[in-house]
Amino acid sequence: MAKMPYVAAIDAGIHQEMRRDPDVLYFGQNLATTENHEFVAAYGADRVRVTPISETAEIGIAIGAAMAGLRPVVELYMAEFMLVAMDQVVNEAPRFRYMSGGQVKVPLVLKAGYGFTCGWAGQHTGSLTALFMGVPGLKVVIPSTAADAKGLMATAIRDDNPVVYLHHYMLTLEQGEVPDGEYLVPFGKAEVRRAGGDVTVVATGWMVPRALAAAEMLAKEGISAEVIDPRTVAPLDLETILKSVDKTGRVVLVDQATRHASVTAMIAADIAEHRFKALKAPVVQVTAADTTIPYSEPLEAHVIPDEARIVAAVRAVLM
Amino acid sequence: MAKMPYVAAIDAGIHQEMRRDPDVLYFGQNLATTENHEFVAAYGADRVRVTPISETAEIGIAIGAAMAGLRPVVELYMAEFMLVAMDQVVNEAPRFRYMSGGQVKVPLVLKAGYGFTCGWAGQHTGSLTALFMGVPGLKVVIPSTAADAKGLMATAIRDDNPVVYLHHYMLTLEQGEVPDGEYLVPFGKAEVRRAGGDVTVVATGWMVPRALAAAEMLAKEGISAEVIDPRTVAPLDLETILKSVDKTGRVVLVDQATRHASVTAMIAADIAEHRFKALKAPVVQVTAADTTIPYSEPLEAHVIPDEARIVAAVRAVLM
Amino acid sequence: MSLQPPNAERQIWMFTQMVRIRTFEERVKRTFIDHPGVIRGHTHLADGAEASIVGSLSHFREGDAALATYRCHGYPLALGSDPKAMMAEIYGRADGLCKGLGGSMHLTDVKRGFLGTSGIVGAGIPHAAGAAWSAQIRRKGNVVLSFFGDGASKQGAFHETLNIASLWKLPVVFVMENNGYNVVTTTAQEDASAAAGEPLAVKAKAHAMPGVTVDGTDPLAVYQTVGEAIERARAGQGPTLVESKVYRLSAHGNIIAPPGVPLHYPEHEAITVFGKREEYEAALRGDPVPRFRGALVQNGILTAAKADEISSRVASEMQEAVTFALNSPFPKVESALKYNFA
Amino acid sequence: MSLQPPNAERQIWMFTQMVRIRTFEERVKRTFIDHPGVIRGHTHLADGAEASIVGSLSHFREGDAALATYRCHGYPLALGSDPKAMMAEIYGRADGLCKGLGGSMHLTDVKRGFLGTSGIVGAGIPHAAGAAWSAQIRRKGNVVLSFFGDGASKQGAFHETLNIASLWKLPVVFVMENNGYNVVTTTAQEDASAAAGEPLAVKAKAHAMPGVTVDGTDPLAVYQTVGEAIERARAGQGPTLVESKVYRLSAHGNIIAPPGVPLHYPEHEAITVFGKREEYEAALRGDPVPRFRGALVQNGILTAAKADEISSRVASEMQEAVTFALNSPFPKVESALKYNFA
């Protein structure tokens, strides 16, 4: 175990796999522009390359390289930049295996930060997870801790399918204990971050620490919240969530996205269908206000879910 | 009133507005390539133009023209083609008014067919509505009848915001009565297509006739289904849906999309939060199977929701 | 670079492949009349482009790869795919090349180096560059061929990819089949270079890449031009843009007809939309298949009798493909849920 | 086409605008030290590009429009926007040009023809073409200026738009500010033309459009080159690609620092990443602001005293902007929900 920031843990995951498997590539904009670059120095310019600002070609090239047997990791920096190449992400990469009747596989990782809610304003602050989670053939990963950042990245690289790996910008420097040596975190297994019996709180990314902080505040009032972090939303470990609902009968779902673009709506709908009997209260979502993200600090803070809103939602479902 | 096919009604809506307002433009690929083209002949080459296969530029140009005071309607043919220009659709058009503090408006219509489930296979058959519905600043329209096709198109053109107008391919030649003369259908007002008291069925696009057919079958068993067509999913007329749930206490939501990419999940989550007390049964979704759409006919039919699956879902929520 | 022309045997092979493509496409087209409803969705034929396809793929070696678009029936035939499995795919059957999941627009035969086809215009161009990156770092002198239409050069993906391929000297050859039309739009109506009377190969100039134009109806000219580009690529000197000028002899596709309207192939848009029957008839006079046959007979490489024999052998082969495909069962419905994930 | 050079008064106006842009940017930069935390997110300065911006916008007329990127502080100043409102926007205040909703990357001033700025590389280029379509059909001889960086020419949007603009002869001028870098990547590392030693203006050749390269640190040269392109556009002869070679004198932006790391401006990447201090110092010796001042003084258009007076007037103007912005209140939180819809 070593303490390291989330961002270093992501890199550790990439290193682990690049050392192990010569077919892993790592490329994207504004990396590896000198020979001293950590990855270029370690793995050479065959496997580590800087690209132009051409997301469509970058992701398209990753797809072709994957079909030809390599395992590309594309550095995208910000999830929004995938929008200019959305066809490659949702209508190319995840389709080829299927349309070819299983002849090809397309193992690649699209690594992108998201949720830059510290003044990045209207076009760089989105939480786009829901755009990807429902696409058959695509996997979607959202680490919220340094350990998961490493282990989920390694698993993403070994996975034989296209994976969207979304790391949260506000967690970049969060320190965490990270297992040394080979470390893999399985897909489709939610983590119960805090056990509790009164209410189930589900959150992803930056909303996980906010949910945990809210649980801490609630504990002082004698309310015991179970906080679940799905870690991967495709595949989604509904089982762990439903098991918790069976126990608590009450659910609050927290998402940094706007309500009708949220992952939580998908989960809420699944709970409403599969746990009608177990529910003792409405399934409540705490999501961003329905707006483009404003630049000005107090306005930005106003529209993003915070501990107070999570606490209030939990109190409401307990009434 | 005149009987006409859905596709002609869409055109009627565009004509109505182009005749009325010289600022309305109509352009896209593979239209207006001869002087005999209906729209070019009527409105001239200043306002009606064929474009190259350049969706990013096409939609981007529409945005710029809109900011400069015009009202473009972009013919996209298939919703998937918007994916290559997704940044323009979700991160440009709906952002400018907000980011400029209300200085500009971006009135434009992105007209696209969807749901080509008659052998168009993996890349052309998607139901992408949910990708658009949660974007603040964007409106999303899905006409299911010829009359709505005309009236919603006209309203979309007059709206001062970017509107994604999704017409269903399988409805192209469906005949319907369409009001003559100026006709507008308001946004944000769901239509109760069939009144009923036992169960609320919500469906959009091609799923509306399937839901109505299912309701017909259920009526023979003495089950009275209320079928609601939201018509616009952004804004969403939740009120009409919730009112129906208050009456029936039971809900089945039908979507041609896969489950975690569906509009129905958004609506289900809203119902689960706002009508917990009224519900007498689980909120059930009938969606496409979680797969890329296969080419072969029996396989395609197998994965898309049909009357039988809707009927079965209704029976289940009535048990 | 200079390339030996193909020997007589190879030319006969080329002719045979051209006839196979043409005959296959004729059988696809006839299916709409003989067996309505058997082919669904949108189908795009390669008739008219046979010389370009075969001339290009004559240089294919073990380990090379090719990628193309929805207009994809020609390439796998030339690469050795089984026409029975291809026709079965187009008919949506269990014995289809892609198990009935892909259909006409998505033929794929990885064993023969035909890696994938995208139905989204321009989207497959970077895939080819990606496969070329793999070839580059594996250092076995392999090359990738990227086939696409003139219209595709109006997609950003085309330019983004050409820039990277040139910058990285990837072993890829971009073969643009310029058939003068994007559906019902002429190149001059959608392309500034064409409108200015310039060849589309000029687009290579934006990316410090050689751009050449070749008569795509002449298989030996294509053999030469694409062959030189391939040699360059194999030698590590980077990509080339080849504009191969062809004319499609059928309509763009079997009509984007909504349900209710029977699918069929009307005449070429030059006639149905633009009323330019002469243009179409001139193209027909230049039809690459009879023209190459004529040249081979004239040069004594083939006798008329031998040419006829090839044609009739191919006719039986394609009749068998149709029969096989018609008799192939539909896939089991459960198979619809397979293959989403590896 | 030949264009009269600007008269003395106009040259003094140009100099003044250049000084205003430089001083404004210096005050933005100083804010990170003087008032840490007041500017959030990512801020990109125009220092080094003043001659290019002012030379281009000197030709602006009523009804013309300009659009740009996240690096957008320079244009509105030259177009007459109030630096107080601009600084207040960058500080996220209620009196901001965009009410505190947009911030540094999205300055907009519609009344002055500055229509919009996209933070997504390349995305704003088609917006300019769209505004030019409007100008074309309104037939008032108006023109649209599209400003973007060298890196943006690697986005598909750039090529797609140039093709359409050329084909339709839209009245738009594409001003590519080539500062030699996309963040920490040099043009030669990402652009095949640059790697081959060609100017980026060569990309116009793919679209039958004139492409010219100009020294973007010389305001009179830019005035001439962009002016001719504008005349051409107003006359209905279509667009031009102008590659304006500049050097940015600050780092790309105030560091993409995660929360916890204070935002600041380190030195230019030539120094911090590539260790090429000489390159940066050469650029500094060619700094367009003192150079133009020197020329004006030498030509007798301006005395040194008058030049100093301009500088000190501008210094007070920008001090006022800072003071105003610091004193402007934050917007009411409810205003965060306004303006999503018209």
Ligand SMILES: Cc1ncc(C[n+]2csc(CCOP(=O)(O)OP(=O)(O)O)c2C)c(N)n1
């Ligand atoms: C991004 C995108 N836009 C539009 C289409 C619709 N479409 C299918 S084929 C085609 C024409 C393509 O023309 P070209 O590239 O010249 O190829 P050809 O069909 O002539 O071989 C179009 C517009 C598409 N498939 N993808």
Ligand SMILES: Cc1ncc(C[n+]2csc(CCOP(=O)(O)OP(=O)(O)O)c2C)c(N)n1
């Ligand atoms: C589509 C997209 N990809 C990546 C980025 C991240 N990014 C912001 S500015 C920039 C550099 C752009 O370089 P250039 O166009 O030369 O403009 P400059 O900043 O040098 O003025 C990059 C890569 C982005 N904003 N949009």
Ligand SMILES: [Mg+2]
């Ligand atoms: Mg073509």
Ligand SMILES: [Mg+2]
């Ligand atoms: Mg630059």
